[in-house]
Structures are given as C-alpha cells and as structure tokens.
Amino acid sequence: GSLTCPKCRQAGRHFFVKVSEVFTPEVFLSYNSGTYDRLTGLHSTQEVAKKLKQILEREADVACWFDEGKERGGANAWMMKMNRLDSGQAAAMADARQGVEKCSVVLLLLSDAYLNTDACKRDFLTA
Numbered sequence: 001g002s003l004t005c006p007k008c009r010q011a012g013r014h015f016f017v018k019v020s021e022v023f024t025p026e027v028f029l030s031y032n033s034g035t036y037d038r039l040t041g042l043h044s045t046q047e048v049a050k051k052l053k054q055i056l057e058r059e060a061d062v063a064c065w066f067d068e069g070k071e072r073g074g075a076n077a078w079m080m081k082m083n084r085l086d087s088g089q090a091a092a093m094a095d096a097r098q099g100v101e102k103c104s105v106v107l108l109l110l111s112d113a114y115l116n117t118d119a120c121k122r123d124f125l126t127a
Contacts (some may be wrong), residue, residue, distance in 0.1 A: 024102045025065035029053060030123035031109035045109055052107070065099050100126040 009015035029052060034045030046068070053064040100106055106127035114120045 023063065025063040025099065026103060027056060027062050027064040027105045027107060028099045028103040028123075028127075029064060029066035029107050029109065030100065030114075030120060030127070031066065032111055032113040032117045032120050034111065034113060045111060045113070049109060052109075065103070067099070097122065097126055 005015045005017050008017070029049045031045045031049045033043035034048075036043050049066050050068075053066060056062050056064050100123050106123070108114070108124060108127070
C-alpha cells in the first residue's frame with residue numbers, strides 16, 4: 001500500500017510513499033475478499049480482515065498490513081491468470097509479496113475462496 005505525503009505534494013514532489021519503504025509492519029493479513037454484498041458495498045472477508053487489523057493494532061500494539069486493493073482478485077482474476085496485468089495490478093502484487101516477505105507473522109484467513117485464488121496461493125507459498 002501507499003500513502004500520500006501532503007508536504008511532498010505541496011512542494012511539487014512525488015507524493016506517493018510506499019508504506020513498506022517507511023517501516024516494516026510486523027503482521028501481514030492474507031485473505032480473499034469474500035462475498036460482495038451489493039447492499040452495503042462491502043466484501044465479507046475483507047471486513048473481517050479490517051476489524052482484525054484494528055484489534056491487533058489497538059490491543060496488541062503491533063503494526064499490521066494487508067492489501068486492500070481489488071486488483072488481486074474478483075473481476076480481474078481471469079486477467080491475472082492469463083498474465084495480462086496492468087501496471088497497477090503488477091505493483092499491487094509486488095507490494096503484497098514484499099509485505100509477506102518482510103513481516104514477522106503472516107496470518108492467513110483461510111476459506112474455500114482463498115484456496116482457489118492464485119494471489120492468495122502466492123501469499124501462502126511465500127509465507
């Protein structure tokens with residue numbers, strides 16, 4: 001993932017900063033987005049990952065990270081399977097791999113969908 005640096009933006013410099021370049025999170029949460037609820041606009045497992053991240057950071061005081069991007073699954077899974085990644089998708093996959101490699105702990109939120117997703121399998125094998 002990346003953050004926007006307001007001071008860099010204000011100075012007219014490159015203002016997107018990769019989180020992994022600033023610090024190394026201790027825990028990486030690997031998950032498949034899960035079922036999409038059209039009513040709420042949320043993915044079920046992604047919401048579990050967000051809540052788990054908040055709890056771990058607040059209660060255990062550990063830095064956590066997970067890929068919130070939609071470019072690793074869902075509608076783009078077919079393109080990824082065919083190795084037709086655009087630059088954003090390739091960058092997201094590289095960020096996730098780096099997140100898995102650098103973290104001390106990788107938590108896998110396993111589901112049937114997780115085991116059938118290429119990006120999740122890569123997280124698992126890298127961990």
